[in-house]
Amino acid sequence: MKSKESNGKSTPLSPPAKHDQVYEALRESLVRGRIVPGRGVTLRGLAKTLDVSLMPVREAIRRISAEGGLEVRSNRRVFVPDMTTTRFEELVVARSLLEPEAAARALPLIDSARLKRIRAIDDEIDVALRTGDVEAYMTANHAFHFTIYAAAPSPVLIPMIEALWLRFGPYMRAVYGRVGTGILVDQHERAIAAIAARDDLGLREAIRADIMDGMNMIGSSLLEPD
Amino acid sequence: MKSKESNGKSTPLSPPAKHDQVYEALRESLVRGRIVPGRGVTLRGLAKTLDVSLMPVREAIRRISAEGGLEVRSNRRVFVPDMTTTRFEELVVARSLLEPEAAARALPLIDSARLKRIRAIDDEIDVALRTGDVEAYMTANHAFHFTIYAAAPSPVLIPMIEALWLRFGPYMRAVYGRVGTGILVDQHERAIAAIAARDDLGLREAIRADIMDGMNMIGSSLLEPD
DNA sequence: CCTGCGAAAATGTGATCACATTCTTTGAAC
């Protein structure tokens, strides 16, 4: 029995910690490609930008580094990891293994409301592709995938997949900025059809195809030697 | 051109950072099951134990938490995550997806020297199983798997798999302590045979069987409701 | 022109202090 439970309002939880806000801001910057891969990240620079002291920045960077979003080199300086060929391939493989599984696990729990939302997001993607809006495309594409996966609570798989997307972020932006979004083909119709049909294998294969499609297009573009 | 490169000795790199040492110590404690799942972890407690200030502990905990080895609850207090049924299943699925892939990628690069080492480790496992030495079994089992995977440099997959093992650590210990190692069957012979035969699919299946075998045995044991 | 060296600025790390929040204990009222 909790003696608390004072007011009926939402839990009066502690105000969000600053290191969490810094973490979110950093993650956002990486996903949106606002941090150039070559240039390094400095604690004091981030602290000044976000108007906090070094402390929250240190903890946020430690956390993002553990997720692979940043890399602390032996100099102890922090960089956006270089995208080498093998790293790229490994990231793609990991995505192609985990995401179909996450989708399949979510499938039985996707109700009509969520499917409707997924369809709406797919429409947004179509618009973004036609207008060439890279920012909107990336946001909507992320929402499409994770609205599917999140139908089932997956406290293990989803964070793992999020970490993979985080690692692609900076380069997706660079690639799209170079080749544009015109080449992208919308492979999501297959996924939507499979969801509507409750087709487990079909959904797995659709997600896998979507990943391979987008990644193959990138593969030919920027990649550094090992 | 680096102007450095002064002496031929190993790089005179900075002395290891304390937060890295604390991180290693923490990870070790979790894998070895020295931290009871129920009890919490306090910054000052760890700092006193390891004889450092709060700073390195804070960064180490942030890092381990990002890897899923610890959990910062909304109270901002740190615990070993509870092993629920769904969490357990997700962890097993992730292992069964990533580890066969890592093994298959390593297969072409496993030379005779490494295979010899793998065989030696398997012998250690047999001994540990016969003598019921839980500690030795866990160490050797870890070495067996990662000696295979590490044949190919996998800067993405291997850390992900390590993070999964880290999450099992505390409970493996608890389970083995309860049911003993007598039940364990050594499924590694299949893997060794597949490596010797350069049998990609055979190795994948052997690794997968090994995972399922060990995990299924655990599944019936301790697990909390969601 | 550029090569190398020394000074100066910048950076990451660790320690200590202060403070708000949370947990634990204590003690009185019923």
Place this chain on the structure above:
DNA sequence: GTTCAAAGAATGTGATCACATTTTCGCAGG
């Protein structure tokens, strides 16, 4: 004995300072 509230201890968080290491810049020598 049980319940509840207040006092006390413990904990996580953030800021500031100090220091060793690294990087960057300027200037001399070739």
